[in-house]
Amino acid sequence: MSLRDQLAERDRAVGSQGDASRRMLLTGATIVTMGPPGVVRGDLLLRSSTIEAIGPGLADQVGQDAIVIDASGTIIVPGLIDSHLHAWEGQLRGVAPDADFGEYMSITHGGLALHYRPEDIAIAELLSAAQAINAGTTTFIDNSHNSRSRGHSDAAIEALLSTGIRAVYAAGSAQVGDHEGQLPADLLRLREEYFSSGQDLVTLRMFNVMPSVEQWRFADEHGFDLCAEMGFWVPDVEKLGESGLMRPGHTYNHCSGFSDAMWGAIADSGAAVNLVPRSDSQYGLGGFSPVLQADRHGIQIGISSDNELSYAHDMFAEMRTLLTVQRGLSFAAEYGGEADVPPRYGVEDVLRAATVGGALNTGRQAEIGTIEVGKKADLVVIALDQVTTRMFGSDIGAVVNCGSPAVVDTVIIDGKIRKWGGELVGVDYDALARSGEASRSHLLERYGVTEDDIRAGLRVAAES
Incomplete structure (x- = not known):
């Protein structure tokens, strides 16, 4: 049987x-x-x-x-471990399959994010957790950068705790529009209210979209680990590498466009790195994930999915994309006569990234x-x-x-x-999906657009 x-x-x-x-x-x-x-x-x-x-x-x-x-x-x-996911976007799954990064920002942070209620955040977290568990992901790092109020953060954490998934909740400020501006100070309240009881399924971190020395000093002074979007778009990003603040307990997403010196600083610091194979190419964040640079510096990478605006959460797809990208870049470097070309990946290497590397990104490698x-x-x-x-x-x-x-x-x-x-198990997915559809309809209505409007806008942008 x-x-x-x-x-x-x-x-x-x-x-x-x-x-x-x-x-x-x-x-x-x-x-x-x-x-x-x-x-x-x-x-x-x-x-x-x-x-x-x-x-x-x-x-x-x-x-x-x-x-x-x-x-x-x-x-x-x-x-499987997803090292970087914006779970608050769960009800936006597949809304913009052809979006680039500018369009992603316009649709989410510049548009729909402004209208999220705490209950929309909660529904998104439940949807993201269900999708992840269904796909074999037992842990994700939730980079939550639409925390418009204390109530939004509370709703996200309470929803995560109800799902049974293992998670790191990384609290980050909303990016656009009116919000309470409660972070990073509110991290202290969140730690006391939700993370002092002894439960260890969900843990707490700080999240930085545009990391700075000041933010990292706050984390050090108050005993927080952190996650950060890292790449060429961050102002003075190389100065962070010279700050002396990089350390174990830091997790860096994307890492596109870095100098060799920056990669060396990350490797020396013990910070964790995750690459985002589908997102980097989908949205144009450097074109291809910088896997050879990480390999050259001996960094055990994790893998992440980023969001579901254009595709569904699927770590198998991320592994296959990483395998193709790494092998393609390695072949191209070899054929181009480059020296010190890292060995080509096999299937075990990408499974290691989705498990061992993911554990390093969570800081829980002794447990998972x-x-x-x-x-x-x-x-x-x-x-x-x-x-x-x-x-x-x-x-x-x-x-x-x-x-x-x-x-x-x-x-x-x-x-x-x-x-x-x-x-x-224990999930009425039909009911959950209906809640997600109602939440998405509310957000679209408040923003004043339809899903067809979003897709039509993308087509116009592509043709212009």
Whole structure:
């Protein structure tokens, strides 16, 4: 019996809401650990939120009350990690499939963002989390740069906490129009109200769209890690590299157009970097992600999706795009006679970026990113009985080159099943989608445009 059929017959509530100390055993899987000992054929034993054992023959270690799942015919990988997502835009999915960066800014920050109510933020977060979990993403860094008021920030955090996804909530100011201007000072209140209770599924950071020495000093003085949009568009960005403030606990998105000295400063500082393969080319943020520069400086990158304005969240698509971009740039550099061309990526390299590299970006690499005893039970089970994955001759190749949300059979986050037998657990997605559609209609109406207006505007811009 396939895992899909098996899980469909079980009581889904047992996996998602059962006794927290109850063990769960997945048997007979191909386990891609992304750490020692590599790829294992065997069993995976979970207790509560952590991984207890990996290897063959673990059934003897569990009692009759354990949940035992026959996972033969599947590949289990660490939960995928999106290192940079603007989750507040969840209801805008696919509104502008042909947008460039200027159009993105006009549609979002210069237009629809101005009309977000706290409830719109909450709906967006719920939609983004559901989309991510469905696609095998167990953690994302939520770069929330439409925090128009304290109520908007509260709504985002409370929504995230309700979803069961692991997240970093990085609070950032709204970019355009009237807003309270409560950040960064409000970070102190948020930490006290939401992040002092001991829950560790969602953590808090500062987010900078236009980072500055002053912002980074605030973070240091008050004990905050941070995320920042980094690239040639940031005024005096190279001075940040000379500031002495770069450090572990910083996460930098994009990193386009940097000098070799800037890359060296990042590498020396221990800060984390994530590249955005689809967004960088879609929106024209440097054309292609600067993966060779990161490789030359020995930086283990993460991958991120940025937003869903033009495409759906899908870390499999990000991995394949990164693989194509890195190999294409490497071939071009080699054919152009360049020296010191980094080795071409294989499928394992991009899966490492989406797991190990993502964990580095969250600052939680001791807990997530690999399948190891003692780490958090954040796992994705890939079905090998699907048309795209069946008969594929490589385990990791099947995940990267044939993977999609459709072959994500089961998702476990913090030891709890969040997707089961191909379906989200505990989510009435039809009702959620209707809420998202109503929210989007409200925002469009307040802005005074329709979706057709947006697409027509993009066509006119493209033709002019």
